[in-house]
Amino acid sequence: MNRTNKIIPVREQIADALRSDIISGELAANTKLNEQQLAERFGVSRGPIRDVLLKLTKEGLVVSKNNIGSSVSSPLSAEMQKLSIDIRRKIEEFAIKNVMDKMTENHLKEMDSIIERMQSHFDNEEYTELTKVDIEFHQFLVRLAGGEDLVNIWYPIVLRMRMNYQRIKTSQTLVDEHKTILDGIRAQDVKAATAALRKNIK
Amino acid sequence: MNRTNKIIPVREQIADALRSDIISGELAANTKLNEQQLAERFGVSRGPIRDVLLKLTKEGLVVSKNNIGSSVSSPLSAEMQKLSIDIRRKIEEFAIKNVMDKMTENHLKEMDSIIERMQSHFDNEEYTELTKVDIEFHQFLVRLAGGEDLVNIWYPIVLRMRMNYQRIKTSQTLVDEHKTILDGIRAQDVKAATAALRKNIK
DNA sequence: TACTTTTATTTTGTAAATAATTAAAAAAAG
DNA sequence: CTTTTTTTAATTATTTACAAAATAAAAGTA
Numbered sequence: 001m002n003r004t005n006k007i008i009p010v011r012e013q014i015a016d017a018l019r020s021d022i023i024s025g026e027l028a029a030n031t032k033l034n035e036q037q038l039a040e041r042f043g044v045s046r047g048p049i050r051d052v053l054l055k056l057t058k059e060g061l062v063v064s065k066n067n068i069g070s071s072v073s074s075p076l077s078a079e080m081q082k083l084s085i086d087i088r089r090k091i092e093e094f095a096i097k098n099v100m101d102k103m104t105e106n107h108l109k110e111m112d113s114i115i116e117r118m119q120s121h122f123d124n125e126e127y128t129e130l131t132k133v134d135i136e137f138h139q140f141l142v143r144l145a146g147g148e149d150l151v152n153i154w155y156p157i158v159l160r161m162r163m164n165y166q167r168i169k170t171s172q173t174l175v176d177e178h179k180t181i182l183d184g185i186r187a188q189d190v191k192a193a194t195a196a197l198r199k200n201i202k
Numbered sequence: 203m204n205r206t207n208k209i210i211p212v213r214e215q216i217a218d219a220l221r222s223d224i225i226s227g228e229l230a231a232n233t234k235l236n237e238q239q240l241a242e243r244f245g246v247s248r249g250p251i252r253d254v255l256l257k258l259t260k261e262g263l264v265v266s267k268n269n270i271g272s273s274v275s276s277p278l279s280a281e282m283q284k285l286s287i288d289i290r291r292k293i294e295e296f297a298i299k300n301v302m303d304k305m306t307e308n309h310l311k312e313m314d315s316i317i318e319r320m321q322s323h324f325d326n327e328e329y330t331e332l333t334k335v336d337i338e339f340h341q342f343l344v345r346l347a348g349g350e351d352l353v354n355i356w357y358p359i360v361l362r363m364r365m366n367y368q369r370i371k372t373s374q375t376l377v378d379e380h381k382t383i384l385d386g387i388r389a390q391d392v393k394a395a396t397a398a399l400r401k402n403i404k
Numbered sequence: 405t406a407c408t409t410t411t412a413t414t415t416t417g418t419a420a421a422t423a424a425t426t427a428a429a430a431a432a433a434g
Numbered sequence: 435c436t437t438t439t440t441t442t443a444a445t446t447a448t449t450t451a452c453a454a455a456a457t458a459a460a461a462g463t464a
Contacts, residue, residue, distance in 0.1 A: 009268050011447090035416070045449045046416090047249075054253060058260030060354050066211050067416060067455050073351075080351055083296050087289055087355070094285050149275075149282055149362070152262050153289070157355055212418090237446070247419045248446090269425050269446060 014042050015052045022061050022072055023162050024128040029074040033062065060160040075164045084161050089201050091154050092138060095145035096185070096193045102144055103185060111140060111182050118175050127170050131162060137178055141185075174200075216244050217254045224263050224274055225364050226330040231276040235264065262362040277366045286363050291403050293356050294340060297347035298387070298395045304346055305387060313342060313384050320377050329372050333364060339380055343387075376402075 018038075021027040038049045053070045056062040064070040076084065114137050121130040135158055142154045177200040184193025220240075223229040240251045255272045258264040266272040278286065316339050323332040337360055344356045379402040386395025 009447090036414095047448055047450095050416090051252070051256060051447095054256050055260065058257065058354070060351065063350065068457095069416065076351060079296075079300065080348055083293070083348075083352075084355075087292060090289060090292065091285070094281075098281065146282055146285075148265070149262065149278060150285075152260070153286075153355075153359055153362075156358075160351065160355075238444095249418055249420095252446090253417095270427090271446065 010042075010044060011048050011051050011055075014038075014044070014048065015055055017042070018052065018056060019059075019061060019159070020128055020132065022056075023131055023159070027072050029072050029163075031072045033070040033072065035069070058156070060156045061163070073160070073163065076160055081161065081164055084157050085201060088154070088157050088161065089198060091142065091146075091150065091157075092197055092201065093194050095141045095150070096197060097190055098145040099141055099185065100188055100190065107140075107144065108182075108186055111137070111185075114140065115175065115178055115182060118178060122170070122172065122175055130170065130174075134174065134178070135159075135162070212244075212246060213250050213253050213257075216240075216246070216250060217257055219244070220254065220258060221261075221263065221361070222330055222334065224258075225333055225361075229274050231274050231365075233274045235272040235274065237271070260358070262358045263365070275362070275365065278362055283363065283366055286359050287403060290356070290359050290363065291400060293344065293348075293352065293359075294399055294403065295396050297343045297352070298399060299392055300347040301343055301387065302390055302392065309342075309346065310384075310388055313339065313387075316342065317377065317380055317384060320380060324372070324374065324377055332372065332376075336376065336380070337361075337364070 018027070027033075033053060035046045035049050035053070038053075039046045042049070053062060053064060057064045057070065061073055062070045063073050114133060118130060118133045118137070121127075121133060138158065139151060139155070143151050146154075177196060180196040181193055181200065184190075184196055220229070229235075235255060237248045237251050237255070240255075241248045244251070255264060255266060259266045259272065263275055264272045265275050316335060320332060320335045320339070323329075323335060340360065341353060341357070345353050379398060382398040383395055383402065386392075386398055
């Protein structure tokens, strides 16, 4: 028994599935999210569903009102989108700077594999999966630089932004941009990495 | 029956109480939060407690691990604190700019009353309450400018920062700073308001 | 017909009980 | 005596059942 079988809690799986549905547009803005129906869909009781809805609410993908229920959020306004880009850049530029020391060979390999997966999803035209791996790339950096604290602040901003560009920007450029960022990090070149990052976040 | 008796849901009351305990330092960092005990303390079942803990986790005040439970977060690192100040300024400067159009006489009156409450809490040396009203002041601006979307992003940052300066900075200056911000807004003077804001956020 | 009021239905909120997991304590082996 | 294994206790996760609230439908009134 050498293999480490990673167990993924049901609530995370459900949250993941719903995030995908919302980001992909399958669940349109303002769609009512009925607890009972979701419970049946995932084959669990309403308890875990409520947990997930609360989580997604705090992530900004869902809005909920007392005694009324939850529904899918609407896209950000233009100004809010602009502000979000600004903040996201600030956070991730911070991440780039602070990540250089902590970056080991293993970390770099992990990031290589993330990019490989990006490429693979792009080749197979799995754009929702591509988006999720895209987020994963950035999350890796943010977590390494600032831990869960920073991820906590950063994550809702990114998720909410993603609601806006639904399946736009699905060119090879996207993958290449991330390769350039990683190249900069690997060369310990903050300026290059930051420049590539700024190009990617928009 | 003319009076509008505002009903506050149990979960919000519990969340509020716990936030106070954490911000005031009554619940020290890394304190384990037992669901059963909390349920007994507030006289409810574990269901609502779980909801609140999940909420506070997303707000950054609490950390929770699967099958292990929740505990009070530890203060931010120095770098993270610095970054948080930067982001918070960015958001609230945005708020100042965007709030000028939307600001009505009624809104101004509401903000006056918030400052009155700040003064009163300061006079009575109720510093935890003072902190909460301080947050309320800024939240009012942020909400008016960017709605719940922006509050969602902003709130965890502020809460987390507050964990760091526990009951420092409890001088009359604090109240005055907010008066100056409001003066600037009232005069529709973005520059003055922003300058006052930057002094206040640190 | 248009409007209000009442009733019924649906949906969310809370409580209580059971299952699964983890941490602690006791027993066994080296 | 130390380490490992087994057993016990405590805690979280989930389900089920019930209570409260909101929406939808129906009945009554102008």
